[in-house]
Amino acid sequence: MIALKTLIFSILVPGTVAGIIPWLLLQGSGNLVLRIPSIWMIGLLPLLLGVGLYLWCAGAFTFIGKGTPAPIDAPKVLVVQGLYRWVRNPMYIAVLSVVIGEAILFRSILLVEYALVLWGMFHMFVVFVEESLLRSQFGASYETYFRTVPRWLPRPPRPPHP
Numbered sequence: 001m002i003a004l005k006t007l008i009f010s011i012l013v014p015g016t017v018a019g020i021i022p023w024l025l026l027q028g029s030g031n032l033v034l035r036i037p038s039i040w041m042i043g044l045l046p047l048l049l050g051v052g053l054y055l056w057c058a059g060a061f062t063f064i065g066k067g068t069p070a071p072i073d074a075p076k077v078l079v080v081q082g083l084y085r086w087v088r089n090p091m092y093i094a095v096l097s098v099v100i101g102e103a104i105l106f107r108s109i110l111l112v113e114y115a116l117v118l119w120g121m122f123h124m125f126v127v128f129v130e131e132s133l134l135r136s137q138f139g140a141s142y143e144t145y146f147r148t149v150p151r152w153l154p155r156p157p158r159p160p161h162p
Contacts, residue, residue: 002062002066002067002068002073003062005068005070005073006058006059006061006062006068006069006070009068009069009070009073010054010058010069013069013070014054014069014095014098017095017099017118018050018095018098018099018102021114022099022102022111022114025108025110025111025114026102026106026108026110026111029108029110039104039105039107040105042104043101043102043103043104043105043106044101044105045101046097046098046100046101046104047097047098047100047101047102047105048101049094049097049101050093050094050095050096050097050098050099050100050101051094051098052094053083053090053091053093053094053097054091054094054095054098056082056083056090057069057083057084057090057091057094058091060079060081060082060083060084061074061075061079061091064077064079064081065077065078065079069091071130071133074133074137078134078138078141078142078145080145080149083154084149085149085157086149086154086155086156086157087149087150087151087152087153087154087155088126088145088146088149088150088151088152089122089126089151089152090154092119092122092126093152093154095118095122096115096118096119096122099111099114099115099118100112100115103115123152126151131146134146
């Protein structure tokens with residue numbers, strides 16, 4: 001049942017943010033045409049990487065965290081394995097990677113601007129909402145995680161400091 005909820009959330013929310021909204025923006029700008037094959041291949045890399053990262057993160061929330069990416073049915077266990085050892089927000093990074101890939105694929109400055117706005121919105125949500133919710137839900141274990149793992153720029157795992 002948790003996997004089904006994760007699938008539904010993933011289609012509705014990241015699917016809208018990284019799929020439907022970019023499609024609407026491209027359609028409105030008249031830029032919904034793939035042009036240069038080499039650029040297309042370059043754009044495909046971040047897009048596919050983002051999809052793969054998102055799938056891993058959603059799976060980790062479902063099977064390790066015993067919850068979904070949806071804030072109303074969040075993981076019951078703090079997920080700090082795999083990608084989450086390197087960076088605290090790989091799911092948001094994955095969605096941004098998809099949008100950046102789309103921007104390259106369609107040579108769209110509008111999608112680059114959308115990605116920047118999206119990152120700003122993600123950042124504000126993480127800083128002002130999500131981190132305080134995680135502190136209250138997971139307490140000291142989240143505080144340790146917060147101090148040792150960066151928010152946005154991945155780096156190799158470090159041991160916690162006392």
